[in-house]
Structure formats: C-alpha cells, structure tokens
Amino acid sequence: MKLVAVTSCPTGIAHTYMAAEALEQAAEAAGHELLVETQGSAGMDPLSPQDIAAARAVIFAADVEVRDRDRFAGKPLVQAGVKQAxxxxxxxxxxxVDRADTDAAPAPVLVSKVDESAGVGTRLRQWLMTGVSYMIPFVAAGGLLIALAFLFGGAEVASKVNGGTFxxxxxxxxxxxSQLLATAGVPGVLFxxxxxxFSMLVPILAGFIAFGIADRPGLVPGVVGGLLATATGAGFLGGLLAGLLAGGVAYALTRVSLPRALQxxxxxxxIPLVSTAVVGVIMLLVIGSPVAAVQTGLTNWLTGMTGAGAVGLGLLLGAMMxxxxxxxxNKVAYTFAVGTLASGTPSAAMAAVMAAGMVPPLGLALATALRRRLFTDAERKAGEAGWLLGASFITEGAIPFAAADPLRVIPSIMLxxxxxxxLTMAVGATSLAPHGGIWVVGLIGKPLLVLLAIAVGMVIAAVSxxxxxxxxxxENPTDPVPTTATPAAA
Structure with a gap:
C-alpha cells in the first residue's frame, strides 16, 4: 500500500527527522511504500500532488501545525505526536493501513491549524509549541549575536549602546x-x-500561537498583542495570553457569516481591524498590568534566589530538560531560561538548562561504551552519535534509548x-548563549566548573x-530500536 506522512516538531531539528526515519523503517518492514515530508527547520520538500493523490492514507506525526494541510483533504488520516512516531x-x-482498508471517513480540513478532534490539553500544547517553534530561530540569532558582542566588546558594550553607567x-x-561604530565598534553593532x-521574541511567540489557532488571520492581532505585552512589561506570560486571545478572537471572526459583498x-x-482592536484594548486595560506585576515578581524572586533556592531551581530545570x-x-524549561537572557545579561538559569540538556545523550553514550553487551547494535550506534549530539546540546540524541526502555532510561537521565x-547553579555559572553546547564554552562564565558539572551528571546518568x-x-539484547537520525541543523 502507498502511504504518505508529514513530520514536524517544535524546533524542527531532531524529532522531525527521527520520526520520519522511524516511520519509513516501519513501513518498509510491513511491506508498504511510504513517502515522508519533513517540515523542519531547514524548510520542507513538499510531497508532489501525484504522490498525495496516489496515497491510500496519510499520517501526521506533528507537535505543531502541519503546513498546507488542505492538500490532504479527502484522505483517511491518522494523527499523532512525533514522540509516538x-x-x-x-x-x-x-x-x-486499517483506515485505508475500511475506507474510513477522512478528517475534515479545519480553519484551525490544530485538529479539533483532539482534547483541550493536546490542542493547547500544540498551539503553544507552534509559537515556540517559530520563536527559537530568533532566540538563536539574537542570543548568539549578543553573546559575541559581550565576548569581543566586554561587559560594558550594553551600556555603550543603550546608555548607563558601567x-x-x-x-x-x-x-x-556612525555613533554606534565610534562608541562601541563592531561589537556594538552586533549587540x-x-x-x-531578541525584542521580537514575545511578538513572534504570540503571533504564531495565534497562527496555530486561526491560521493567517491570527498573525496580525497576535503580533500586535505580543508587542503590547512587551510594552506593558507583561513579558512572556503576557505574550502567551496575547497569542491565545488573538487566536481565539480571529478564529471566532472567521466563523461569522456576512453578505457576499463584505466577504x-x-x-x-x-478581521485584522476588529481582532487587533479587541486584543489591543484587552491587553492594555485588562491583561497587561496584572500580568506585568506577576512577571516582575517572578523575575525578582528567581533573580534573588541564592544558596539552596538556586540549587533547587537548578535541580528542577535539569530534571525537566x-x-x-x-x-x-523540556521546552518550558528552555523557554524560561531564554527569558532570563532578554536583558542581555549573563544567565545562571541558561547555563543550568544548557548543561543539563547535554547530559542525557552523553550519559547514554558513556553507558554504551562501558557495558556494550547491555545494549543492542542499534543502541550502540546511537551511543556513538550521542557524543556529538550531547556536546552540541541536542538532547534528542537520547530518544532511541528512551523509546526502547523508558522505565529504566528516563529516571536515570533525569537524575x-x-x-x-x-551543581551549575551552586557554583554560580552563567551563560550568554542560548544554544551551542560545548562549542560556545567561551561565552560561559566559570566554564571549567560547568564542564565538571556536566561530567558529574554524565557519570550519574550512565551508572544509573x-x-x-x-x-x-x-545481556546481548536483540530487540531493535529506532536509530538516531542526524539532525538537519544543530
């Protein structure tokens, strides 16, 4: 039987391609032909209309919206997350295959980018992850440029550009x-x-949460709502609420029936006029100030954490990663840490999150090297790839092991x-970079202690x-597990 599939994850890196490879291998093992469209960070190579037309059924393995899903209208559809794939x-x-054989009624093509047949929790998670997936490239670009500015221009570069005393x-x-170059040089330009x-993080997050709910009509009110969240000091929390509000308003407006002359x-x-006005008024008069107060209180509380409080936060963030x-x-912890970088100052939470996120692939790679007979051939190969994936802060390198033996692997790597x-929080390490792993060690405060903390966590995970x-x-297990796909980008 000929099948087609689409895979897509929030970051568009490892999960997207690992899900595609797993589905292709399973289809081949079952004697079917499967073509997969990966909607990843490197863009997508769309399935041809001829391939879609010839397919008996469609699989969506996605944690975010599937782009151009109306191409698959009329086909029996199976939907799942990338982890299930x-x-x-x-x-x-x-x-x-079962849906195709029984000629099941196809799922409807919806205005909302997320399947309405899913539960409320599932839809909410997909909407939020859609916003996060589009925000992450801004995090990487802006965060690394700021980090390089500090690296080459010193800690005073922010004061030179923005004004202040240092x-x-x-x-x-x-x-x-001209003033920028004369005062701060090339590092000032980078900053x-x-x-x-970085100033676009909240507007993009809000805009694409709304996009996940209402498609294109949600973008304008979502982005404007995100800008107002930033202007009122409501930050990321305000952006999340603005995106959900904008998506809901825009989606409701698309369901309104009007005379043909107005359609x-x-x-x-x-839709842009009414939705933006409604969202703007609510953000300014209702949501902005209360959420800003909560955001400020939360930030001050976290910033003021020392001693046992900071260590406890590090333990929690590490386990979440x-x-x-x-x-x-994992993305909740990562997004929180990125938010602490917004001021352009080194972040202890970011250092803890990045270091902890490197441990699972590294710990499992070490485990396969120490006791190879406890692992399958596929796991050993995944362990070989795990060294590079872990060093590059690609936590997904641990997925093949967790997929095969979750009850043993997941608690171990969480430890x-x-x-x-x-440990990273305890030693007061910081990071200016939101990503990069060992390759951005020059942008990390107390790098030797961070590397030591990573080594300790790696040993604990491996031994556990x-x-x-x-x-x-x-020993010598024979059950196959999914192999690790090489991500399109680190």
Missing part, C-alpha cells in the same frame, strides 16, 4: 550607525542587531541532568542506567 511507528503504520563611566547611548532580534474584504480589512528530551516539558543543573538495566535483564 519515534516510539511506536509500526502502530501508526498499522492504523493508517565601571564608574557613564555612557549616553547611541542612536545612529544592537542581536537586541532587535471579499473580510480577511484583509474586517531530561524528562521528555525536547518535548513540551544525571538534575545533578548537573543543581547501567544499574537499572542490570536488574532483571540479560
């Missing part, structure tokens, strides 16, 4: 390029560009990551998983 690809293939010297700040990219101007005039290895819980997160696998297990 990685963990149980054969089951999804069997479901697709080291007893007062700077007036700059407004045009300015990075700061502008032509509905998408370009009426390992819990689902790039999934929603290791929690230890690393706690080996101990767990030694209980009630025979």
């Amino acid at each position: 990685i963990n149980n690809p054969a089951e999804l293939i069997a479901q697709a 080291g007893g010297v007062t700077y007036a700040g700059v407004t045009d390029l 300015k560009i990075g700061a502008v990219a 032509a101007v509905m998408p370009v005039v009426i 390992a819990f689902d290895m790039g999934g929603p819980v 290791g990551s929690a230890a690393t997160g706690g 998983v080996l101990a767990a696998k030694s209980i009630g297990r025979t």
Whole structure:
C-alpha cells in the first residue's frame, strides 16, 4: 500500500527527522511504500500532488501545525505526536493501513491549524509549541549575536549602546550607525542587531500561537498583542495570553457569516481591524498590568534566589530538560531560561538548562561504551552519535534509548541532568548563549566548573542506567530500536 506522512516538531531539528526515519523503517518492514515530508527547520520538500493523490492514507506525526494541510483533504488520516512516531511507528503504520482498508471517513480540513478532534490539553500544547517553534530561530540569532558582542566588546558594550553607567563611566547611548561604530565598534553593532532580534521574541511567540489557532488571520492581532505585552512589561506570560486571545478572537471572526459583498474584504480589512482592536484594548486595560506585576515578581524572586533556592531551581530545570528530551516539558524549561537572557545579561538559569540538556545523550553514550553487551547494535550506534549530539546540546540524541526502555532510561537521565543543573547553579555559572553546547564554552562564565558539572551528571546518568538495566535483564539484547537520525541543523 502507498502511504504518505508529514513530520514536524517544535524546533524542527531532531524529532522531525527521527520520526520520519522511524516511520519509513516501519513501513518498509510491513511491506508498504511510504513517502515522508519533513517540515523542519531547514524548510520542507513538499510531497508532489501525484504522490498525495496516489496515497491510500496519510499520517501526521506533528507537535505543531502541519503546513498546507488542505492538500490532504479527502484522505483517511491518522494523527499523532512525533514522540509516538519515534516510539511506536509500526502502530501508526498499522492504523493508517486499517483506515485505508475500511475506507474510513477522512478528517475534515479545519480553519484551525490544530485538529479539533483532539482534547483541550493536546490542542493547547500544540498551539503553544507552534509559537515556540517559530520563536527559537530568533532566540538563536539574537542570543548568539549578543553573546559575541559581550565576548569581543566586554561587559560594558550594553551600556555603550543603550546608555548607563558601567565601571564608574557613564555612557549616553547611541542612536545612529556612525555613533554606534565610534562608541562601541563592531561589537556594538552586533549587540544592537542581536537586541532587535531578541525584542521580537514575545511578538513572534504570540503571533504564531495565534497562527496555530486561526491560521493567517491570527498573525496580525497576535503580533500586535505580543508587542503590547512587551510594552506593558507583561513579558512572556503576557505574550502567551496575547497569542491565545488573538487566536481565539480571529478564529471566532472567521466563523461569522456576512453578505457576499463584505466577504471579499473580510480577511484583509474586517478581521485584522476588529481582532487587533479587541486584543489591543484587552491587553492594555485588562491583561497587561496584572500580568506585568506577576512577571516582575517572578523575575525578582528567581533573580534573588541564592544558596539552596538556586540549587533547587537548578535541580528542577535539569530534571525537566531530561524528562521528555525536547518535548513540551523540556521546552518550558528552555523557554524560561531564554527569558532570563532578554536583558542581555549573563544567565545562571541558561547555563543550568544548557548543561543539563547535554547530559542525557552523553550519559547514554558513556553507558554504551562501558557495558556494550547491555545494549543492542542499534543502541550502540546511537551511543556513538550521542557524543556529538550531547556536546552540541541536542538532547534528542537520547530518544532511541528512551523509546526502547523508558522505565529504566528516563529516571536515570533525569537524575544525571538534575545533578548537573543543581551543581551549575551552586557554583554560580552563567551563560550568554542560548544554544551551542560545548562549542560556545567561551561565552560561559566559570566554564571549567560547568564542564565538571556536566561530567558529574554524565557519570550519574550512565551508572544509573547501567544499574537499572542490570536488574532483571540479560545481556546481548536483540530487540531493535529506532536509530538516531542526524539532525538537519544543530
């Protein structure tokens, strides 16, 4: 049977391609032909209309919206998250074949980008992850540019550009390029560009949450709502609420029936005008100030954490990073840490999150090197790839192991990551970079202590998983597991 599939995850990196590979292998093993369209960070190579027309059924393995889903209208459809495609690809293939054989009624093409048949929790998670997926490239670009500016221009570069006092010297700040170059040089230019990219985090997050709910009509009110969240000081929390509000308002407006004469101007005039006005008024008069107060209180509380409080936060963030290895819980911890970078100052939470996120692939790679006979051939190969994936802060490198043996692997790597997160916070390490792993060690405060914390967590994870696998297990296992796909971008 000929099938087609689309895979897509929030970051568009590892999960997207690992799900595609797992589905392709499962289809081949079952004797079916499967073509997969990966909607990842490197763009997408769309399935041809001929391939879609010839397919008997469609599989959507996605945690964010599937772009141009109306191409698949009229086809029996199976929907799941990318983790299910990685963990149980054969089951999804069997479901697709069953739907095709029974000529099941196809799922409707909806105005909302997320399947309305899903539960409220599932839809909410997909909407939020859609916003996060579009925000992350801004995080990487802006965060690394700011980090490079500090690396080459010193800690005073922010004061030179924005104005302020640093080291007893007062700077007036700059407004045009000639002043920027004269006052702060090339590092000042990098800082300015990075700061502008970073200023778009909340508007992009809100805009694409709304896009996930209402498609294109949600973009304008979502972005404007995000800008107002920034202007009122409501920050990321305000952006989340603005995106959900904008998506809901825009979606409701698309369901309104109007006379034919007004339908032509509905998408370009009426929906943007009404939705933006409604969202703007609510953000300014209702949501902005209360959420800003909560955001400020939360930020002050976290910033003021010292001693046991900071270590506890590191333990929690580290465990979250390992819990689902790039999934929603992982992204909550990561997004929180990125928010602490918004001011352009080094972040202890960011250092803890990045260090802890490196531990699962590294710990499992070490485990496969120490006791190879406890792992399958596929796991050993995944372990070889895990060294590079872990060093590059791609936590998804641990997924093949967790998919094959979740009850032993996940608690083990959570122990290791929690230890690393706690140790990183305990020593007061910081990071200016939102991503990059070991390759941006020059942008990390107290890098040797961070590397030591990573090594400790890696050993704890490896020893824990080996101990767990030694209980009630025979060596030389033969059950295959999904192999690790090389991500399109680190």
